[in-house]
Amino acid sequence: MNEIILHQLSIGYRHKTVATALSATIRSGELTCLIGRNGLGKSTLLGTLAGFLHPLAGTVVLKIEADYPLHKLPKEQLARLVSVVLTDRTEVSHITVEQLVGLGRMPYEGFFGSASDNDRDVVAQALQLTGMSDFAKRDMDKLSDGERQKVMIARALAQQTPVILLDEPTAFLDYGSKVETMRLLHDLAHRMDKLIVVSTHDLEIALHTADRLLTIGDDGLVDLTKRQLREQLEAYW
Numbered sequence: 001m002n003e004i005i006l007h008q009l010s011i012g013y014r015h016k017t018v019a020t021a022l023s024a025t026i027r028s029g030e031l032t033c034l035i036g037r038n039g040l041g042k043s044t045l046l047g048t049l050a051g052f053l054h055p056l057a058g059t060v061v062l063k064i065e066a067d068y069p070l071h072k073l074p075k076e077q078l079a080r081l082v083s084v085v086l087t088d089r090t091e092v093s094h095i096t097v098e099q100l101v102g103l104g105r106m107p108y109e110g111f112f113g114s115a116s117d118n119d120r121d122v123v124a125q126a127l128q129l130t131g132m133s134d135f136a137k138r139d140m141d142k143l144s145d146g147e148r149q150k151v152m153i154a155r156a157l158a159q160q161t162p163v164i165l166l167d168e169p170t171a172f173l174d175y176g177s178k179v180e181t182m183r184l185l186h187d188l189a190h191r192m193d194k195l196i197v198v199s200t201h202d203l204e205i206a207l208h209t210a211d212r213l214l215t216i217g218d219d220g221l222v223d224l225t226k227r228q229l230r231e232q233l234e235a236y237w
Helices: 042-049 097-108 117-129 145-158 175-192 203-209 226-236
Strands: 003-013 016-027 030-035 057-064 066-069 082-085 163-167 195-199 212-217 220-224
Touching: 003 042, 003 195, 016 042, 016 057, 016 195, 016 212, 030 042, 030 175, 030 203, 042 163, 042 195, 082 145, 097 117, 097 145, 117 145, 145 163, 145 175, 175 195, 175 203, 203 226, 220 226
Parallel strands: 016 220, 030 195, 030 212, 082 163, 163 195
Antiparallel strands: 003 016, 003 057, 057 066, 212 220
16 A cells, blocks of 8 residues: 655745645555645645645655655656646647557656657556547547547556546546546545545546545634535535
């Protein structure tokens, strides 16, 4: 089992603290959803776990066979441990699905023309796992938003990291694609023992797909039960 261990973590920027006293142990083999209203610091927390932002205080440790203080890792090593799918709509053209997924092999120095047989096998497996094998030769600009998001998840899988972080991966999708994407992430966490953390505003879908629900409260990271989330959803009505 792989873990991310947060201890008394404070997150934010040089002149702004967003959240403090964040402590939790997040484990592989389950889908963890980070939920809550805008401004709580969900994206800032994911950026910190990805190594994009340095903690203002506290520590983040990756427990993957050995203990790795995340923010002391060289970028090359971090890229082999953590992959990230951001919320931005993917605007790419003149590149095929297979080529874009192949970019996930960059930490291993194999992509495009220099790809090894192993790189090609890894890309093919990532496409198969996400149901995108039949789209391998298709240009990215010919895909729907839902298909593009699957490609970005496939790229993260091709990176072969034990940890995958996703910031609002369903933001631009229709309802059916949202459900399909979250079910895929749940399946990957369980079937491949991945440690997957998803920031999401889609509370109803999180209720049905997440194994663990976390939110940022006044006293740090808080576990929500599905009953508590269901009560929150009912309160909106």
